[in-house]
Amino acid sequence: MEKILVIGSVGQIGSEFTIELRKIYGAENVIAGGRKTKPSEKLLNSGPFIICDAVDKNQLAEACKKHNINIIVNMAAILSATGEQNPMLAWDVNMNGLINVLEVAREFKMKQVLVPSSIAVFGPSTPVDNTPQETVLKPTTMYGVTKVAGELLADYYVAKYGLDVRGLRYPGIISNETLPGGGTTDYAVAIYYEAIKNKKYTCFVNEGTRLPMMYMPDCLKATIDLMQADFSKLKHHSDFNVGAMSFSVTELAASIKKYIPDFQIKYEPDYRQKIADSWPNSVDDSAARKEWGWKPSYDLDAMTQDMLKVIGEKYKKGLI
Secondary structure (H helix, E strand, O other): OOOEEEEOOOOHHHHHHHHHHHHHHOHHHEEEEEOOOOOOHHHHHHOOEEEOOOOOHHHHHHHHHHOOOOEEEEOOOOOHHHHHHOHHHHHHHHHHHHHHHHHHHHHOOOOEEEOOEEHHHOOOOOOOOOEOOOOOOOOOOHHHHHHHHHHHHHHHHHHHHOOOEEOEEEOEEEOOOOOOOOOHHHHHHHHHHHHHHOOEEEEOOOOOOEEEEEEHHHHHHHHHHHHHOOHHHOOOOOOEEOOOEEEEHHHHHHHHHOOOOOOEEEEOOOOHHHHHHOOOOOEOOHHHHHHHOOOOOOOHHHHHHHHHHHHHHHHHOOOO
């Protein structure tokens, strides 16, 4: 029986991913772990929650021992924009937390570790269109540096210890459930909330900014599909490109205007523009499609319709 610990379960992806895993493996078999932040009532009511900080190896080991954990999902990370404000915190959480996870998994002879990466591994010298699986990785953010190092470290544990470690490079993730927490692609979530509440939005990147994006249902599906893939058939392990859609901010605003015609947008780029400019326009995810059958379900307009519907219903109920 699988006993899964999700570290970083309170975050944007972790909170929804934990609940999705509980539907598959059973609520009591998926332990939600967080550092300090109080989880949402929805997460708290769906199964067990513990305080577990990956930076504290002893605490992590004790939690794994107590709950008989055999799979760790490490969603804990300081994201790109926050990481540029506090680089040492990003290094501590993203690197020291990861090495602790890998060491505990090795010592306990665990079945699997899943450690997501990000398009932040790419940099200004990376080809921007249809960015290859194997390419130049020279990021210009601390978050990107930690993700490159994390991919290499994870692959090292595969090669040296035979540990089953796998991961995928998330594009910008868009959700109607949990607000993002300090990423450069946060505008692609905030714009929908502001469209519903105020019919206008001021964007912190310029209108031509184009980035790879993915709707949360596809993000959850991709992660679970990779977790359940046959490890022996994977040629790559910790660095799968995954794509779903790519669009500029102008195209995103136009999609919203199809359903909210009087929506208005203006642009006031800040320090996050430089980060966005260092990332790809689109990625080549043929390795993921070939090795474990990845295929997205949502395009921009399908996502926009669903986002506006769900957020609109919350707004009417006074929940946002």
